[in-house]
Amino acid sequence: MKIYETAGFPNPARIRMALAEKNASDAVTFVPVDVMAGEHRSEAFRAKNPDATVPYLELADGTCIAQCTAITEYIDGSFDGPSLTGRSPFARAHISMMNLRAENGLLNAVADYFHHATPGLGPDLETDQCAEWGEKRKAVATKTMSYLDGVLAESPYVAGDAFSVADITVFAGLAFADFAKVDIAEELTHLHAWRARVAERPSVAN
CATH class of the missing domain: 3.40.30.10 (Glutaredoxin)
Incomplete structure (x- = not known):
């Protein structure tokens, strides 16, 4: 592979x-x-x-x-090991739903802001920019962060009790937000606490 x-x-x-x-x-x-x-x-x-x-x-x-x-x-x-995408029909569906929300509402929204409303990767690669669209997507990303904070107030991980691909997507989305200078509000305490815990996982720390 x-x-x-x-x-x-x-x-x-x-x-x-x-x-x-x-x-x-x-x-x-x-x-x-x-x-x-x-x-x-x-x-x-x-x-x-x-x-x-x-x-x-x-x-x-x-x-x-x-x-x-x-x-x-x-x-x-x-590969062996704990499932990232769920084993039961409900787990697979729930994880898929949360992963899509994280991807569309956070990671892709930050990407749209970065590529449209900032210099992004430079003029040779960033063509057909629409700054207004980028700013709207930034607002979507901020709203999604607030939503995720509420989710994490009720469960230890984005899609329930177990770490999953949805957590990976959110973690990457927040890292991209840092890079693109999209603020992660201080009052989102559950999201910040979750991020600190995930950052200690061997898959990140190492």
């Missing part, structure tokens, strides 16, 4: 964290992609991943899987 990624970017960080949670980091080869040079938009890259995004996973037979949630589902089912 190969993971094509750009080190330090939010979505590759999600996959690295999932692999570490499954104790499977040594089972894959990480292949660097030079996003800043536009490698992800090349014809060769798009032939494997038409989304032109990182990361994507390439299996031994050449089959490629893109999109973080799909990659994590494959990793979760391929």
Whole structure:
């Protein structure tokens, strides 16, 4: 298995964290992609991943899987250890729901703000920007943080009693928010406490 990624970017960080949670980091080869040079938009890259995004996973037979949630589902089912995507029908559905809320409302919202309302990755890569849209998405991210704070007031993790892919997505989303200078309000005490606990997990601390 190969993971094509750009080190330090939010979505590759999600996959690295999932692999570490499954104790499977040594089972894959990480292949660097030079996003800043536009490698992800090349014809060769798009032939494997038409989304032109990182990361994507390439299996031994050449089959490629893109999109973080799909990659994590494959990793979760391929290696032993606690499930990140749920074992029962309810757990899978609940985790999937919360992961989508975290992805759409936080991580992707921060990304839209970063790419549209700030210089982002620079003029060569940031085309067709719409600052108004970016600012609206920033507001969505802030609202989602408040929502998650309420969720974490009632449960230890984003999707209930067990750590899951939804927690990974929120953790990456907050890291991106730091980078993009989207404030995480101090009064969101449950969210801050959860973040501190997750930061101590071996998949993050190491």
